[in-house]
Amino acid sequence: MPNRPAALRRCVGDVDRFLGERWARRVHHHRGEDFSDLLSLEQVDRIVATMALRAPAFRLVKQGKTLERASYTRTARVGSRSIGDLIDVGRVYRHFDDGATIVLQGLQRYWEPVTRFCRDLELTLTHPVQANAYITPPVSSGLKVHHDPHDVFALQTHGRKQWVTYEPGATPAARPVLDVELEPGDALYVPKGTPHAARTVEEASIHLTIGVRTTVWRDLARRVLDQALEAADLDEPLPVGFADDPEALAGLLAERLPALARAVAGADPGAAAGAAARRFWSGRTPLLSGQLRELLELDRIDDGARLARRPGSVCELVAANGRLTAVLGDRELRMPAALEPAMRLVAARDSFVVGELAPWLDQAGRLVLARRLVREGLLTVAGG
Secondary structure: OOOOOHHHHHHHOOHHHHHHHOOOOOOEEEOOOOOOOOOOHHHHHHHHHHOOOEOOOEEEEEOOEEOOHHHOEEEEEEOOEEEEEEEOHHHHHHHHHOOOEEEEOOHHHOOHHHHHHHHHHHHHHOOOEEEEEEEEOOOOEOOOOEOOOOEEEEEEEEEEEEEEEOOOOOOOOOOOOEEEEEOOOOEEEEOOOOOEEEEEEEEEEEEEEEEEOOOOHHHHHHHHHHHHHHHOOOOOOOOOOHHHOHHHHHHHHHHHHHHHHHHHHOOOHHHHHHHHHHHHHHOOOOOOOOHHHHHHOHHHOOOOOEEEEOOOOOOEEEEEOOEEEEEOOOOEEEEEHHHHHHHHHHHHOOEEEHHHHOOOOOHHHHHHHHHHHHHOOOEEEOOO
16 A cells, blocks of 8 residues: 555645655744644534543643643542543633643544544654644643654644744743744644744634654664674673772773674664564554444455555565564464465555455455455445
């Protein structure tokens, strides 16, 4: 299934130019989009008022400080169990009216438009992403100047908000690198470690913050070092009395460093790279909206059925030791290597007719495979 960077393009405009000039380097401001499909004022109202949120899925911030949770939650019963972190909708709205920002956290987990957008974005970046929303009343600020430990895309969906960004390490009196008012449809990319702050002007504001938790070279280097440490035979205990003479200990350590360096040079980078890739793919859980109907209609799948890749699905194929493994996000299917051509067709296509698998499987085998892939959340019945 070809990669389509639609979400990234909405965030940055020219994708190639952004990746070549801005990614992980510089702030980037992009205009002319429409993000109201992701989170509108009416949708925020629905989430807050009707979805029985529980902390920490939301919090309130005022003048740079998070308010005490007890001031906007209540105790309630669910079945026979008492819970003490349920949203108190009336008090949340009173705090908002008094100048507090409502923060909806982890929206990628439960708000489907944001879920799909984030999946599209992370399949392009191959870095995990998360999403928070900030709903700020007029003439207010949420967090003071701060920097995040991850890259951020700020997407303005409603109202306007004034943003300032600074050079990393800048003093509070420093001149901003960027001072811009975001309008609906604007996007702002802020690399990790970049000091920034935002405030509303005359009207309320809603923006999504998409955080990108990048995997860095240090992560891969740690894997290589772990391999080298295993190979360098460094499990011998330190000499008795080592703490009495750190200088002598340093000399003994220096004698062992060349062997460690040789072990690092001889380590297999492919193992570290493969492990990093597997960690990413295996963390992409299937997006199973509509799966109940798919399961109830499995028996209707026949040779003439057209099956389509589920949006946001993952299918990475690994052939080794006479077996084929299909990595489908957080689950793996192991199958005979003879199924590789059929699975390559499935992985490469947006949709296909079950009968197209005939060169590699008899009719019974085709139906078994097709129904299993629907059951696992990789495929849907087109038009179903």
